[in-house]
Amino acid sequence: MRAMLIPAIICLVIFWPSSDCSADVDVGLSIGDDGLKSFYLAIGDHYRAPEKEIIIVRRSKIPEEEMPVVFFLARKVDVSPEVVLKMRLLGKSWWHITTHFGLNAGIYYVPVKGNPLPPYGKAYGHYKNKKKSQWGKIVLSDVDIINFVNLRFISEHWGYEPEEVIKMRARGGNFVSINARVKHKKEKAEKYADDEKPGKSIAKKK
Secondary structure, three states: OHHHHHHHHHHHHHHOOOOOOOOHHHHHOOOOOHHHHHHHHHHHHHOOOOHHHHHHHHHOOOOHHHHHHHHHHHHHHOOOHHHHHHHHHOOOOHHHHHHHOOOOHHHHOOOOOOOOOOOOHHHHHHHHOOOHHHHHHOOOOHHHHHHHHHHHHHHHHHOOOHHHHHHHHHOOOOHHHHHHHHHHHHHHHHHHHHHOOHHHHHHHHO
16 A cells, blocks of 8 residues: 555655646545545536646646636636636736627626625625626626635536625635535535434434
8 A cells, every 4th residue: 555655655745736646636635624625626617627637727836716717717617727818817807808708797697685794795785786787897806706606616517595605705714615615514514414314313312
């Protein structure tokens, strides 16, 4: 076993993140912080992206919170994530990339109840101050787009209220940690619901 592990470790040290190792896809998502791993796996699952695509985007050194934007836009226009990624790495703003594909601010809107807290308040104000037919005139910043895409990604993927995600963001949480917290809460709620099923309740009493 030890003889097998040493070459794998050497491969990771020497070649990560610039080259491929055998079984690269498996290794790529098995190392590192649990929160990051959970974030990457959630992206892959939500956008139906193979692990190899996730690894390619991850290795580009693009910030983690921008990874969902890459896959969101790629799926919207049915292109490879690498096409979107290359444009971003060339220094194009997310808004420039959005309009390049003939899209507008309408694709980023996530319906919420009440008045969203910062940093979403100003961004939602763009939509509130215009009729839906005028949303094509809205221009969003990189920060707005990153916030909106991650809000949609986390709330839709976990079936979680977007208002609760906004509250976590307002308290200063980054989306990697927010994803981990929402995942934990959902798993805890599901376990509780499972434990409370009639059959299990009777078994417990016995």
